[in-house]
Amino acid sequence: MDYAAFFQSRIDALKSEGRYRVFAELARRNGAFPAATRYVDGETAPVTVWCSNDYLGMGQNADVLAAFHAAADECGAGAGGTRNISGTNRHHVALERELASLHGKEAALLFTSGYVANQTALSTLGTLLPDCVILSDALNHNSMIEGIRHSRAEKHIFRHNDLAHLEELLAAQPIDRPKLIVFESVYSMDGDFGPIAEICDLAERYNALTYLDEVHGVGLYGATGAGVAERDGVMDRVDIIQGTLAKAFGVIGGYVAARADICDTIRSYGQGFIFSSALPPAVAAAACASVKVVRSTPSLRETHQERAATLKHLLLEWRLPVMRSPSHIVPVLVGDAERCKRATDMLLEDFGIYIQPINYPTVPRGTERLRLTPSPVHDDLQMRRLVEALTAVWRRLDLQAAA
Numbered sequence: 001m002d003y004a005a006f007f008q009s010r011i012d013a014l015k016s017e018g019r020y021r022v023f024a025e026l027a028r029r030n031g032a033f034p035a036a037t038r039y040v041d042g043e044t045a046p047v048t049v050w051c052s053n054d055y056l057g058m059g060q061n062a063d064v065l066a067a068f069h070a071a072a073d074e075c076g077a078g079a080g081g082t083r084n085i086s087g088t089n090r091h092h093v094a095l096e097r098e099l100a101s102l103h104g105k106e107a108a109l110l111f112t113s114g115y116v117a118n119q120t121a122l123s124t125l126g127t128l129l130p131d132c133v134i135l136s137d138a139l140n141h142n143s144m145i146e147g148i149r150h151s152r153a154e155k156h157i158f159r160h161n162d163l164a165h166l167e168e169l170l171a172a173q174p175i176d177r178p179k180l181i182v183f184e185s186v187y188s189m190d191g192d193f194g195p196i197a198e199i200c201d202l203a204e205r206y207n208a209l210t211y212l213d214e215v216h217g218v219g220l221y222g223a224t225g226a227g228v229a230e231r232d233g234v235m236d237r238v239d240i241i242q243g244t245l246a247k248a249f250g251v252i253g254g255y256v257a258a259r260a261d262i263c264d265t266i267r268s269y270g271q272g273f274i275f276s277s278a279l280p281p282a283v284a285a286a287a288c289a290s291v292k293v294v295r296s297t298p299s300l301r302e303t304h305q306e307r308a309a310t311l312k313h314l315l316l317e318w319r320l321p322v323m324r325s326p327s328h329i330v331p332v333l334v335g336d337a338e339r340c341k342r343a344t345d346m347l348l349e350d351f352g353i354y355i356q357p358i359n360y361p362t363v364p365r366g367t368e369r370l371r372l373t374p375s376p377v378h379d380d381l382q383m384r385r386l387v388e389a390l391t392a393v394w395r396r397l398d399l400q401a402a403a
């Protein structure tokens, strides 16, 4: 085996398809988000970031940073172990209590990321529930797919948001067989919502548990930012709510919130929980401060929605092909991998605007797009510069205008 030739051929395959990923090396500027400094070929250039998932700019919030510093001074850098072996710090416990309260659940369980939360919780539930069958939305995130796969439970995929198809699959199972319905509240690439109430109706009718990924909903929807399930008044009907501390909350970490018996089971059997070191206490303290600020500041959510609506409106006004999205996510269609990459290169090099191209396999071929995430820290002037730059790039690359 010529290992070097093999690995090079794998990389070349991506390059020939225009799918090879190049990272922009940035230093985000605290206090000046969405401004960042880009490092390229030994030089620096100022950029405006338009594709961050720090949806509310909480990564630079003063309370969050104060909590971060204070806990680092108090407890040092790392947790010192897994949660089981010396790693459980009082800041983890306080954060879990805060998250349980946010979601109106008895308990919450912290993981090092939202990815690990999904992978561990789903693999544990799917393994432990006897003869479990898992019903999974076709557009579910890779972390859920991996968790389900690892559980080796029988899996059926229902067409995206298709309640009739989900019901058909549920009805085909014996009523007493354990079932888990796995879905999301906001699908991150199209920005559409999952029908949470209707899925809960089906779960009750067919004796299933519900597992909801609220990664793109927490902090952003509902009166206290508990997510779309809170907005829809169905939080108490969802059995397991999973979320991240890395997007709207601006830090890092993931969690599930559920009944105490479910959290305790995942705590006791989940391998990605048991065998991995705990988050640094300062991270937990910063995340906890962020949750508290976001819960008690509805104006953050109002401004976030206003910014998204304003940007969508502006894009339409400038006849840029913004895709219909009911949420805060603003996709703009390019429809071609190569030109999607060229458009974003041009935006970065010529206009100092950083937007990562979204290509296959993240989205289907032919729907390659720019995914814009306006936030309360993006002002009118930055929006104006964005649409001007997009218009210039659209003209240069002869891209399709809005219909």
Ligand SMILES: *Cc1c(COP(=O)(O)O)cnc(C)c1O
Residues within 6 Å of the ligand: 113, 114, 115, 116, 118, 141, 143, 184, 188, 213, 215, 216, 244, 245, 246, 253, 254
């Ligand atoms: C980002 C993401 C995750 C993973 O969360 P991290 O905290 O970034 O690991 C899980 N689910 C969805 C839908 C995501 O977009």
